[in-house]
Amino acid sequence: MTTTQNDRLQVLLEPLAATAGVDLEAVTLSKVGGSRVLDVVVDADGGIDLDLVADLSRAFGEALDSPEGTAVLGESEYRLEVGSPGVDRLLTLPRHWRRARTRLVKAQLGTGAEVVGRVLEADDEGVLLEIPPVKGRGKATERRLEFAGIAKARVQVEFNRKGDDAEPADEDITDVEDADGVDDADGTGDDAEA
Known part of the structure; x- marks a missing residue:
């Protein structure tokens, strides 16, 4: 090699x-x-x-x-x-799946089928997904996938994710430090007096 x-x-x-x-x-x-x-x-x-x-x-x-x-x-x-890896990274190792906990993923199986679900937990052998109901009807179900049966998988970008387990939105930066090392109270980066 x-x-x-x-x-x-x-x-x-x-x-x-x-x-x-x-x-x-x-x-x-x-x-x-x-x-x-x-x-x-x-x-x-x-x-x-x-x-x-x-x-x-x-x-x-x-x-x-x-x-x-x-x-x-x-x-x-x-x-x-x-x-750090972007959202386009393929989930190829158990640690990738573990770090994607609570995230929505799309997995293409070796059989050609496709599964979309939220990662509930992952171990060294596979992942447990929460599969949303079809067209919002019924209840979500859980499905375990073994890594050996997954051909390709990726985290899906969610713009309007809601719920208790949603990740927090980026916080606004309100305190800006200028090149002179002095915090600008107004956050504009302009520390000159008017």
Whole structure:
């Protein structure tokens, strides 16, 4: 089996991700325009926040600029992008399903059938889904799917999700810190007096 450059980069960065308590989901070096872009995707139970992304970016950058990193990545310039998986990520591992708890997913089964339901729980072998009633009639049912029988699955985007288990909406930012480190009371970023 041939080891690719992306595989070697994954091996270099994986210990740093593990130390930070996150899973290294993907490492992809690609060419965008005339630039090389190294896209590193990390995830963790409870999600990833911006402070953690910044810390990981620094740690990954130091490792990539070290002699070991240069041996894998080469001397050419690159742009490092660190982030969490988007909603278009396929659910391929039990931890992906566990992290999708309460989310609506669409699963294509190996039989060709399609199932849409909300993730109630997941273990190492499969997932329990709550299947909504057809056209709003009847009651929701539960269905267990074994991972071996799922060909492809993805989280569905819900714009108007309601209910007790709905995720909170993004909070508005009301306190903005200017480049001078002084909080602007009005949140406009303009700390000059009128």
